[in-house]
Amino acid sequence: MTHPTPPAASPPDARSDARSDTRSNARSNASPDRPQGKGLALRAEGVDLGHGRGAPIVTGLDLDIRPGEILAVVGPSGCGKSTLLRAFAGLLAPVAGRITADGAPVAGPSPDRALMFQDDALLPWRSARRNVELPLAMRGVPRRERRAQALDWLARVGLADAGDRLPRQLSGGMRQRVQLARTLAAGPRAILMDEPFGALDAQTRAAMQRLLVEVLATAPATVVFVTHDVDEALLLGDRVAVLGPDGVGTEIAVPAPRDPDTPAPGDLRDRILAALGARGATAPTKETV
Amino acid sequence: MNTALRWPVRIASLAAAVAAWHLLTAADVRLWVRFDRLPGPAEVAREFARQVQHGQFYADLAQSLVRILTGFGLAAVAGVALGMAVARSRWAGDLLRPLLEVARPIPAIALVPVAILLFPANEQGIVFITFVAAFFPVLVSTRHAVQALPTVWEDAVRTLGAGRIRVLAQVVLPGVLPGVFGGLSVGMGVAWICVISAEMISGDFGVGYRTWQAYTIVDYPGVLVGMTTIGVLGWGTSAAVELAGRRVTRWLPRAEGGPR
Numbered sequence: 074m075t076h077p078t079p080p081a082a083s084p085p086d087a088r089s090d091a092r093s094d095t096r097s098n099a100r101s102n103a104s105p106d107r108p109q110g111k112g113l114a115l116r117a118e119g120v121d122l123g124h125g126r127g128a129p130i131v132t133g134l135d136l137d138i139r140p141g142e143i144l145a146v147v148g149p150s151g152c153g154k155s156t157l158l159r160a161f162a163g164l165l166a167p168v169a170g171r172i173t174a175d176g177a178p179v180a181g182p183s184p185d186r187a188l189m190f191q192d193d194a195l196l197p198w199r200s201a202r203r204n205v206e207l208p209l210a211m212r213g214v215p216r217r218e219r220r221a222q223a224l225d226w227l228a229r230v231g232l233a234d235a236g237d238r239l240p241r242q243l244s245g246g247m248r249q250r251v252q253l254a255r256t257l258a259a260g261p262r263a264i265l266m267d268e269p270f271g272a273l274d275a276q277t278r279a280a281m282q283r284l285l286v287e288v289l290a291t292a293p294a295t296v297v298f299v300t301h302d303v304d305e306a307l308l309l310g311d312r313v314a315v316l317g318p319d320g321v322g323t324e325i326a327v328p329a330p331r332d333p334d335t336p337a338p339g340d341l342r343d344r345i346l347a348a349l350g351a352r353g354a355t356a357p358t359k360e361t362v
Numbered sequence: 363m364n365t366a367l368r369w370p371v372r373i374a375s376l377a378a379a380v381a382a383w384h385l386l387t388a389a390d391v392r393l394w395v396r397f398d399r400l401p402g403p404a405e406v407a408r409e410f411a412r413q414v415q416h417g418q419f420y421a422d423l424a425q426s427l428v429r430i431l432t433g434f435g436l437a438a439v440a441g442v443a444l445g446m447a448v449a450r451s452r453w454a455g456d457l458l459r460p461l462l463e464v465a466r467p468i469p470a471i472a473l474v475p476v477a478i479l480l481f482p483a484n485e486q487g488i489v490f491i492t493f494v495a496a497f498f499p500v501l502v503s504t505r506h507a508v509q510a511l512p513t514v515w516e517d518a519v520r521t522l523g524a525g526r527i528r529v530l531a532q533v534v535l536p537g538v539l540p541g542v543f544g545g546l547s548v549g550m551g552v553a554w555i556c557v558i559s560a561e562m563i564s565g566d567f568g569v570g571y572r573t574w575q576a577y578t579i580v581d582y583p584g585v586l587v588g589m590t591t592i593g594v595l596g597w598g599t600s601a602a603v604e605l606a607g608r609r610v611t612r613w614l615p616r617a618e619g620g621p622r
Binding site for chain 2: 159162163164182183184186187188189190193194196197198199207208211212239240241255256259265
């Protein structure tokens with residue numbers, strides 16, 4: 074399935090309708106049942122973010138994320154990428170400005186907006202299957218169906234046989250696949266991913282990227298994908314936003330996103346690196362390697 | 363260490379202590395510490411063999427066990443519940459912490475006079491003292507475990523749709539169990555100290571009472587039988603707590619072949 078890249082000026086709603094149609098068709102083949110609904114429209118208007126009394130980490134942030142879009146967010150370490158995701162998730166209230174989901178202000182966490190972490194977010198005392206069952210239980214799926222659905226989700230991330238293993242008995246890549254399955258089982262309309270493949274080796278990471286694209290095609294949701302890897306951002310995103318202490322400086326639309334036959338043009342990479350370089354001038358960044 | 367050797371070594375350690383005891387008492391050693399009047403292991407064993415033929419011994423044993431298990435059980439529940447409340451809720455913290463911090467340094471055994479005044483029966487007083495003794499280690503360890511809990515689990519589960527109760531039941535409670543069991547082990551130890559002391563002061567049954575009783579009639583082998591009984595019971599209950607702890611925290615990463 075293709076993800077057309079909306080030009081920046083197009084009205085979000087018109088596009089999202091067209092998209093949600095293709096996506097519902099795709100979903101009807103999906104085996105585990107999920108609540109119907111398209112991706113969430115997320116919006117940040119003039120947002121300042123920070124913890125407690127200290128100076129805000131991010132100021133004056135404006136970001137408009139269209140339903141069903143995959144937005145990759147890059148930026149130097151410590152620029153507030155994770156803080157931004159926590160704010161969208163409703164775990165952190167903005168110091169100033171407004172964050173909305175489908176036009177309604179975000180007041181707290183909701184299963185509509187699931188957060189996926191880099192590592193160690195699985196409950197270590199629950200087996201892989203029981204971790205995936207957790208959001209199903211919260212959605213009120215009867216106990217008997219939970220098991221089958223959880224195993225189904227695990228099978229979709231290629232872990233059909235690992236259901237009974239504890240997180241510590243799984244490799245880093247397998248744990249991230251379980252976390253992906255758990256996140257998707259919650260049926261979120263937006264998935265906020267905080268460098269989810271950042272701790273993995275290059276091969277596992279490439280496999281996970283392919284898996285994510287594959288799974289998202291059948292389980293549509295708006296995705297905000299934070300990464301420090303420019304190539305990963307270009308590979309996965311419909312758009313790439315470069316974040317800095319004074320908000321989003323550069324937003325770049327990726328032509329033919331996630332199409333393996335049309336790799337992102339080199340000049341896009343250069344533009345992102347230039348934007349990162351300008352922003353990260355004070356701090357050395359791995360991103361520019 | 364070779365695993366086959368571990369049990370023989372453990373038994374040898376106990377046997378060596380008993381052998382030393384036997385030698386010191388049989389030779390009537392007087393080296394500033396005096397062993398000439400202390401009963402030897404053989405004498406104690408004879409007295410022990412005599413006592414186990416009488417119903418009295420088992421009645422005392424059962425009485426002490428019921429007291430400690432009641433007090434300890436109540437302390438475990440209350441300690442975990444209040445420890446979680448104090449650590450998670452600002453209101454509960456502000457309301458309860460000053461009270462708990464003032465009460466904590468008071469040795470439970472010093473509450474005997476209060477217990478005698480408060481409770482209509484001795485029995486309830488002794489259980490109360492045991493409860494107080496075990497309560498604070500459980501409370502404090504729970505509180506610290508809650509505060510040390512990684513936030514990522516709670517954040518993840520909240521964004522999957524969990525409310526307050528579910529976070530408490532499915533993230534906080536299981537997550538703090540390793541720390542709680544540390545407190546339970548300590549609590550079981552002080553609970554024994556306090557149940558025996560309370561029985562010595564105000565009991566009319568129980569291992570502690572019987573031990574003190576033997577002392578008042580200068581029956582030293584009887585005193586040592588009581589002490590040995592307390593030691594074995596204490597070891598048994600602590601081992602039960604440890605075993606339960608390892609069962610419920612099987613998910614913790616553990617080095618293979620490490621201690622225990």
